Structure formats: structure tokens, C-alpha cells
Amino acid sequence: MGKDLIQKSLKDSLFTGIIALALFGPIVGLRTVAKNEVLVVEPKWFVVLLIVAFCAVGRFFINIYSYKKEQRRGEPSSLGKVISNFLDEKGAQIAIAAIAFSVIFPFMPFADRYWMDIAIMMMTYIMLGWGLNIVIGLAGLLDLGYVAFYAVGAYSYALFAIHFGWSFWICLPIAGLFAGMFGILLGFPVLRLRGDYLAIVTLAFGEMIRILLLNWYELTKGPDGLTGIPRPSFFGLPFKRYPDEGVETFHTFFGLEYDPMQRIIFLYYLILVLALITNAFTIKIRRLPVGRAWEALREDEIACKSLGVNPRNTKLTAFAIGAMFGGFAGSFFATRQAFISPESFTFIESAIIVAIVVLGGMGSQTGVVLSTIFLIGLIEVFRDFESYRMVAFGGAMVLIMIFRPRGILAKRKPTITMGKHG
Amino acid sequence: MSEKLLDVQNLTMKFGGLIAIDNLSFSAKKDHITSIIGPNGAGKTTVFNCLTGFYKATAGSMFLNKENNKMDLKKFSDFKVAQKAGVARTFQNIRLFPQMSVLENMMVAQHNKLMTASGFSILGLINSKSYLQKEKEAMEISKYWLDIIGLTNRADDNAGDLPYGDQRKLEIVRAMCIEPHLLCLDEPAAGLNAKESAELNKLLKFIKNDKKTGILLIEHDMSVVMGISDHVVVLNYGKKIFEGTAKETKNSPEVIEAYLGTED
Numbered sequence: 001m002g003k004d005l006i007q008k009s010l011k012d013s014l015f016t017g018i019i020a021l022a023l024f025g026p027i028v029g030l031r032t033v034a035k036n037e038v039l040v041v042e043p044k045w046f047v048v049l050l051i052v053a054f055c056a057v058g059r060f061f062i063n064i065y066s067y068k069k070e071q072r073r074g075e076p077s078s079l080g081k082v083i084s085n086f087l088d089e090k091g092a093q094i095a096i097a098a099i100a101f102s103v104i105f106p107f108m109p110f111a112d113r114y115w116m117d118i119a120i121m122m123m124t125y126i127m128l129g130w131g132l133n134i135v136i137g138l139a140g141l142l143d144l145g146y147v148a149f150y151a152v153g154a155y156s157y158a159l160f161a162i163h164f165g166w167s168f169w170i171c172l173p174i175a176g177l178f179a180g181m182f183g184i185l186l187g188f189p190v191l192r193l194r195g196d197y198l199a200i201v202t203l204a205f206g207e208m209i210r211i212l213l214l215n216w217y218e219l220t221k222g223p224d225g226l227t228g229i230p231r232p233s234f235f236g237l238p239f240k241r242y243p244d245e246g247v248e249t250f251h252t253f254f255g256l257e258y259d260p261m262q263r264i265i266f267l268y269y270l271i272l273v274l275a276l277i278t279n280a281f282t283i284k285i286r287r288l289p290v291g292r293a294w295e296a297l298r299e300d301e302i303a304c305k306s307l308g309v310n311p312r313n314t315k316l317t318a319f320a321i322g323a324m325f326g327g328f329a330g331s332f333f334a335t336r337q338a339f340i341s342p343e344s345f346t347f348i349e350s351a352i353i354v355a356i357v358v359l360g361g362m363g364s365q366t367g368v369v370l371s372t373i374f375l376i377g378l379i380e381v382f383r384d385f386e387s388y389r390m391v392a393f394g395g396a397m398v399l400i401m402i403f404r405p406r407g408i409l410a411k412r413k414p415t416i417t418m419g420k421h422g
Numbered sequence: 423m424s425e426k427l428l429d430v431q432n433l434t435m436k437f438g439g440l441i442a443i444d445n446l447s448f449s450a451k452k453d454h455i456t457s458i459i460g461p462n463g464a465g466k467t468t469v470f471n472c473l474t475g476f477y478k479a480t481a482g483s484m485f486l487n488k489e490n491n492k493m494d495l496k497k498f499s500d501f502k503v504a505q506k507a508g509v510a511r512t513f514q515n516i517r518l519f520p521q522m523s524v525l526e527n528m529m530v531a532q533h534n535k536l537m538t539a540s541g542f543s544i545l546g547l548i549n550s551k552s553y554l555q556k557e558k559e560a561m562e563i564s565k566y567w568l569d570i571i572g573l574t575n576r577a578d579d580n581a582g583d584l585p586y587g588d589q590r591k592l593e594i595v596r597a598m599c600i601e602p603h604l605l606c607l608d609e610p611a612a613g614l615n616a617k618e619s620a621e622l623n624k625l626l627k628f629i630k631n632d633k634k635t636g637i638l639l640i641e642h643d644m645s646v647v648m649g650i651s652d653h654v655v656v657l658n659y660g661k662k663i664f665e666g667t668a669k670e671t672k673n674s675p676e677v678i679e680a681y682l683g684t685e686d
Contacts, residue, residue, distance in 0.1 A: 281547075289529075289536040290543050292522075296530040299519035306474065306517070307531045308505030308600055317543075414523035416557075418565070418577040 009063035017056035024051045087366060087409060095366065102272055106265045116264045120271055120336065122376050124329055127275035129356040129368035130282055131325030136354065137363035138286060139318035140298025142199045145186070145206025146353050149179040149323035151213060151345035153330025158226045158340055159219070168232040172331050179327020180320040182209075187319035191312055194301075206350055213342040225341025231263065232270065232335045239263035267336050274332060278325045279365055285321070287415045294318050295363075295415075352376075359400045361407025370408050371400070426487055427452040427636040428473075428604055433482035435468055435660075442468045444660040446482070450604070450653070455630055455637045457647045459671075460657035461681050466640045467514060469657075470606050473638075474511045475503035488603050505534055510602035512593045514609045514640075520582025524573055524592060527581050528564035531599035536560055567595035571625065587618040591625065598629065604636045605629065611643040619643060623650050644682070648672060656681065 029048040032039045087094060105111055105119060128150065135143045156178040160171045190201050213220045220226065231239060237250040239262055250266075251258045285291045293314045296304050301311055334340050356375060360367030378396050382389040400408060428450040435443040443465045450456040458466050471477040473484060475498050484495040486507055493507050503509045519527050529536070539545070539556035568574040571591040576584065581592060590610055597605055607626075611619050627650060629635050641647045647654065647668065654671040656664040658680045664671060671677055 284547060285543060288540050288543050288547070289533050290540075292526055292530050293533050293537075295522060295526075296519045296533075299521055300517050302476075303513070303517035303519065304530070305476075305501040306504055306511050306513070307533065307596070308501050308503075309530065309533045310501055310505070412521060414526055414578055416525060416529060416561070417523070418525055418561075418574070 005064070009060050012063055013056040013060040016059035017052050020052045020055035021048070024048050091366065098369070099276070106268055113261065113264065116261070116268055118376075118380055120264070120268050122372055123268070123271040123275050124333060125353065125356060125376055126369055126372045127271065127278050127329045127332075128326060128353045129360065129372055130275065130278045130365060131322050131329065132353050132357050133360075133363060133365065133368055134282055134285075134294070134325070135318050135322035136357050138282075138291065138298065139294040139315065140362075141190075141315065141318060142195065142354075143202045143319075143322070144199050144347075144350055144354060145202040145204070145209070146322070146326055147345045147347070147350040148186070148206040148209035149182060149326030150330040150333065150349070151209055151342070152182045152323075153179045153327030154334040154340050154345075155213060155220060155226070155330075156327070157331030157334045158229045161230045161335075162226065162228065165230070168230070168331075168335055172328060175331035176324040176327040179330065180324035183319040183321075183323025184316055186323075187316040191315055203347070203350075206345075206347060210342050210345050213345070220342075223341060223343075225339055225343070226334075227339050229334050229338045229340065231338060232266070234266055239266065267332075271329075271332055271336075274328055278328070281325075282365065290314065290317055292415055355397060359397060359407055361404075361409040361411075363412060364407065364409040367407055367409035374400075374408075425452055426450070427454075428456075428638070429483075429485045429487070430469075430473075431483045431485075433469070433472060433484065434480045435465070435472055435477060436480045442660050443472070443479075446657070446660070446662055448655045448662060448665060450636055450638055452487075452603075452636050453630065453634065454652040455626060455639055455650050456653045456655065457639045457641060457651040457668075458655045458657060459641065459647055459681065460663075463659075464657040465660040466657055467608055468660075470511060470608055470638075470640065473503075474509055474606060475500040486604060504600055504602070508601065508603040509606065510597035510600050510604070511606040512590075512597055512608055512610060514612065516586075516589050516593050518581040518589055518593055518596070521580060523578050524568065524581050524584070525561070525564055525577040527592065527596050528567065528599055529560060531596045532560045532563065534600075563599060567598060570628070571595055587614050587621075590614060590618075591622070594625065594629075598633070598635070602635060604638060606638045606640075608640050609642065610639070611641055611646045614643075616645075619646055622646065626650055 025048055028051060029044055031042050031044055033042050034040075102123075106116060111119075128146070132143065132146045135141050135146070153175040157168075157171045157175040160166050160174055161168070166174075186202065186205050190198055193201060214222055216222070233239070234250045237248060237253050239250050239260075249258075250256075250262060256262070286295075293304070293309050294317075296309065297311060297314050304311055304314075333344070337344075352375070356368055356371045359375065360369075360371035375393060375396055378392050379389050382392045385392075404410065426449045430449065431447050433443055433446045434441070446465075446469065448456075458469060460466055468477065472479040473495060475495070478499075479496060486493045486495055486509065488508060495503060495507060495509070498507055504511075519530065522530070536556060537543075540553045541550070545553045565574060565577075568577055571588070571594075573584070573588060573592060576588075581589065584592065590613075594605075594607065594610060610626075611622055614622060623646060626637060626639075630637055639647070639651065651668045654664075654666060654668055655662060656671060656674075656677050663680060664674050664677045666674070672682070
């Protein structure tokens with residue numbers, strides 16, 4: 001039997017090698033370079049050989065491994081299971097430790113500008129993931145156009161702040177409101193759709209918003225984008241080296257030296273607080289009737305109707321609340337960048353957020369954090385490898401789906417238990 | 423007391439050229455279990471779907487007598503039949519929320535009441551006392567019903583993990599959580615063994631006698647139908663071919679020919 005297995009695995013890995021050669025040969029192996037102002041093809045067969053060998057050998061070991069796993073069937077102890085059991089048991093302590101770490105993070109010795117920027121970006125994705133988790137994870141509505149609400153939030157913040165000069169704290173709820181309204185706007189036509197059909201319509205909605213932003217030049221400045229978006233202030237104290245006449249700034253008020261990092265650290269805490277609010281809200285609302293109705297709707301819509309649950313209102317609230325948090329994140333994005341253009345709101349953003357939610361384990365709040373760290377972290381680690389980043393991203397998704405087909409943390413906790421009231 | 427709880431007159435349902443229900447009239451009384459029987463494809467489930475708003479009947483009328491208040495069921499669309507008129511139903515192929523716990527299933531059934539109590543989530547978000555009180559009451563109602571079917575100790579397990587017979591019973595008591603006036607059960611005994619069927623009979627009698635809820639029952643298991651029905655309506659090809667008590671039905675030559683068959 002062992003010999004048979006090795007023979008089979010060898011055959012399989014040979015086949016894998018051929019597929020890898022067919023795929024990577026043209027993509028990686030043939031590269032055009034400009035020599036003496038002429039484009040010539042420069043073959044890179046060695047790299048191709050390495051990749052093909054890696055795929056073939058890897059496949060061989062996967063075969064051997066899964067064979068061994070089959071032998072061990074009955075004693076469940078894969079790495080993922082150990083991790084998720086650990087997280088289930090110590091969930092509360094880990095969450096507190098993670099929040100504590102996030103709070104002291106800016107004061108860590110290694111936390112320079114680069115790390116802070118990555119941390120802010122990750123936190124933004126975590127917040128978006130938590131927002132989308134309401135729509136996909138709880139209500140089970142596959143929304144591939146979530147970035148549209150992110151864009152609506154960013155543009156409404158930018159437009160209100162530029163044209164009316166309103167402060168961040170006034171524009172933030174307005175941006176959330178606008179995004180929530182767009183959520184309802186999307187919700188109405190898709191009420192009867194489920195699954196694949198819903199995914200297609202939401203995807204189209206995301207593109208529509210992007211194309212609208214691109215072409216409504218009078219309002220959005222189209223592809224030029226909006227510049228000069230006001231930065232947030234610390235309760236009225238701006239972060240500026242040379243403030244306007246008679247305006248007190250953050251560093252003069254607190255008697256500090258001016259340091260551009262002050263603004264970065266403030267932005268970091270801002271997104272941390274926004275993200276934690278999103279999380280607290282989701283955890284709370286999941287235990288309320290509307291949250292339970294979302295999950296019931298995900299499980300069985302017909303049964304919901306037979307119990308008198310209004311599916312229209314339930315779906316619309318999920319869309320609206322999810323979109324609202326997307327809008328909050330969008331206005332944070334706008335104030336952080338000070339410049340936004342439709343380029344920032346392409347489909348790939350939606351895809352990344354959906355991937356974060358799905359890979360994290362539908363409906364799991366901790367799972368969103370883990371998969372963000374994993375996916376966004378990986379993209380950053382591979383930043384120097386340019387386009388190979390996306391290969392690493394795809395690879396990470398494949399790995400998670402092999403080892404944890406239902407997401408990193410798939411276990412669901414009941415929202416209410418016997419003996420515990422409220 | 424035997425007022426008409428449900429009064430169906432000349433109900434007709436057509437799907438294109440197919441007449442699924444043809445001019446059907448029957449009524450159900452408040453303290454009765456009314457069974458609808460008939461061969462496969464006779465239109466039994468279609469009657470349920472018309473009553474509970476899943477289909478819009480082509481013609482005819484359906485009235486529910488709710489505390490001397492005559493309600494036209496045709497005016498309500500899908501979820502409103504349960505919400506406003508108080509008609510609950512179960513399904514031929516069990517429709518629980520399998521990934522949610524048994525208790526959560528019971529709580530979803532009390533959604534409308536709790537939604538109002540939670541001030542459409544606003545009072546709930548701030549942990550208002552009145553909402554917590556209502557939630558506690560809803561849990562007690564859930565516990566009351568779970569005690570009756572003996573599932574209290576499994577309240578925190580996923581509904582999908584329960585044995586088949588328990589899932590059937592859970593679906594029935596979940597429907598009872600909306601405090602219906604009329605409970606429509608679509609083949610509740612399908613797939614149950616003799617012992618489970620006997621328990622089901624007991625549960626249905628309890629609902630009828632103690633809860634004063636009228637029951638409309640579709641069933642193929644004659645031990646259930648004949649054991650508990652007060653009134654039987656027999657359908658064949660969408661038409662009513664017989665109506666009477668269980669005993670009369672058993673001996674009716676038309677019913678024997680169309681459905682029951684002879685013991686030879």
C-alpha cells in the first residue's frame with residue numbers, strides 16, 4: 001500500500017508540475033525588456049524551473065501528508081483546531097490583551113512611521129471587516145460592493161468638510177448617515193435576491209458608484225480626485241507646525257515640541273476607537289431581537305416568514321447598519337489621506353474585505369482580526385516583491401481554505417443561553 | 423363552544439392550466455383538530471400555502487374568526503399572516519434554524535413582541551429595564567414549552583444537532599411561541615417511529631385542549647389522523663371528496679377507493 005501511494009503521489013506531482021509549467025512558463029518565464037530601444041523577450045527559465053519544482057515537490061508532500069492524516073482519522077488534532085479551541089477558551093483574556101497591546105502600540109520602541117501606517121491600514125480593514133460582517137456574517141447577504149459605502153462615506157465627508165468647513169466630528173455622523181441611506185437604496189432592489197444573484201447585483205452597485213464618482217466632474221472632480229480635505233483636529237486643536245495667526249495648536253497647547261508623529265498617533269487612536277465602537281455595537285446588537293432575526297434570516301428565510309418576521313425590514317437594517325460603518329471608515333480614510341479619488345475604491349478593495357470576513361469565519365469578530373493580520377500583513381511583508389504580493393495573498397487564501405474550510409474561527413456562540421438572563 | 427375558527431369558501435388555486443385546488447370549501451372549529459388527508463398531489467400543502475400567504479389564491483375566500491373579529495386572510499401577504507392574523511405553520515421538510523441554538527429558535531419566534539419591547543433596538547442597546555424584563559419573560563415562555571417536549575436540557579445545543587423526532591417537536595412548539603389562533607401542521611408525524619407518534623398525539627391534544635388553539639393537520643399516518651382528529655376533510659385532485667368525523671371517514675367507500683385502500 002505504501003509503495004502504491006508513493007507511485008500515485010509521484011504521478012500526481014508530475015501532473016502538477018506540468019500544470020505549473022503551463023501556467024508560469026508564459027507568465028513568469030517570458031519577460032519583455034527594452035534593449036537599445038527595442039523590446040526583446042528575455043527568457044527566465046531558471047525561475048520557472050524553481051517554481052515548477054516547488055509546486056511538484058509541494059504536491060508530493062501534501063499527498064503524503066493527507067494520506068497520513070487519513071490514517072489518523074478519528075483523533076482530531078489539526079493545528080487549526082488547537083488554535084480555535086485555545087481562542088474559544090481564552091477568548092476574553094486574549095481580546096483584553098489584544099486591546100491593551102493596541103493601546104500601547106504607538107509607544108513601542110519599534111513603532112516608527114512605517115509601522116504606524118501599517119497599523120492604521122490594518123485597523124481600517126478590521127473596521128471594514130467588522131462592518132461587513134453584519135451583512136455577510138450575520139445576515140448572510142453576500143455583498144460584493146461594500147467598497148461603495150466606503151466611497152460614499154469618504155466623498156460625503158470630503159465634500160462637507162471642503163465646502164462647508166464643518167469639523168470632522170460633525171461630518172463623521174453625516175457621512176455615516178449618507179452611507180446608511182445608500183445601503184437602503186441598494187437594499188430595496190435586491191430584497192428578493194439571494195446568493196449568486198445578490199452577489200452580482202451588489203458587485204454592479206459598487207461599480208456604479210465608482211463610475212458615478214469618476215464622471216460627475218462638477219461634484220467629485222472625477223479622476224482628478226478631491227484635494228485639500230481638512231485634517232482632523234484634536235477637539236479643535238489642529239496638528240500644524242505653523243498655525244494661522246492666533247490659533248492654538250496641539251503642540252503649543254500641551255507645551256510639546258512639534259512632531260509630525262503626533263498626528264499619526266492621533267489618527268491611530270481615532271481609528272482604534274472607531275473600530276472598537278463598531279465591534280461593541282455588533283456584539284451588542286447580535287444579542288438583540290434584530291440581530292437574532294438577521295441570523296435566522298441567514299439560516300432560513302421561509303421559516304422566518306412563517307414566524308411573522310418581516311424579512312424586508314430585517315434585511316434593510318442589516319444593509320443600512322453595515323453601510324453606516326463602512327461610511328464611518330470612509331470618512332476616516334478621507335481625513336487621513338487628505339486626498340481621495342475613485343482609484344481608491346475599486347473592486348479589489350471589496351474583494352479583500354469579503355476575503356477577510358469569509359476567511360475569518362463568517363460572523364466571527366475575532367476571526368476578522370486574525371484574517372486581517374494574516375492577509376494584510378502578508379501583503380505588506382511581500383511589498384518588496386511587487387506583483388508577487390498578490391500571489392502570496394492568493395496562496396494565503398488557498399492555505400486557509402485547505403486547513404480551515406469554514407474560516408479560521410468557525411465556531412458560533414449562542415446569543416442567549418438558558419439560565420442567563422440578558 | 424363550537425364557533426367556526428376558519429371558514430374557507432370556494433377556494434381555487436390555478437398554476438397556469440393546472441388546477442391545484444378546485445372550489446374547495448371547508449371550515450375548522452376552535453376546539454377541534456381538523457385533518458386534511460388525501461393521496462400525494464391532491465393539493466393539501468397548496469391549501470396551507472394559500473392560507474399562510476405563501477401563495478395568492480386565484481379565487482375564493484378565507485376568513486379567520488379571531489375573538490369575534492372576522493379577518494380576511496387574503497388581505498395578508500406572507501409574513502403578515504403570522505404577524506397580524508396569528509396563523510402559524512410548520513413545514514413538511516423541517517425548517518428550523520439549524521446553526522442556532524434551540525433557545526434562539528424559540529426567541530426568534532417571539533421576534534415581533536421583543537422587537538417592540540426593544541424599542542426597535544434603541545432601548546435594547548442601552549439595556550433598558552423594560553426590555554430586559556420582556557426578554558426574561560420570553561425566555562420563560564421558551565422554557566415552558568421546552569419543558570413540555572423535554573428539551574430544556576438541550577436548550578443551548580444547535581437545533582440542527584437534535585434527533586429528527588425532537589426537531590419535529592421543536593418546530594411545533596416554536597410555532598406555538600407566536601401565540602397563534604390557528605396552527606397548521608404539515609405532516610408532523612412523517613419519519614417518526616410509533617413511540618414518537620404517540621408523543622406527538624399527546625402534544626397536539628395538549629395544544630388543542632389546554633391552549634385552545636385550533637389545529638389544521640395534513641398527515642399520511644392514519645394512526646395519528648384517526649387517533650386525534652375531530653373532523654376530517656379528504657381531498658383528491660384538488661377537490662373535496664368527503665368530509666366527516668374520523669369514524670365516518672374510515673368507513674366511507676369513496677375515501678377507501680381513492681386513498682385508504684381495502685384490506686384484502
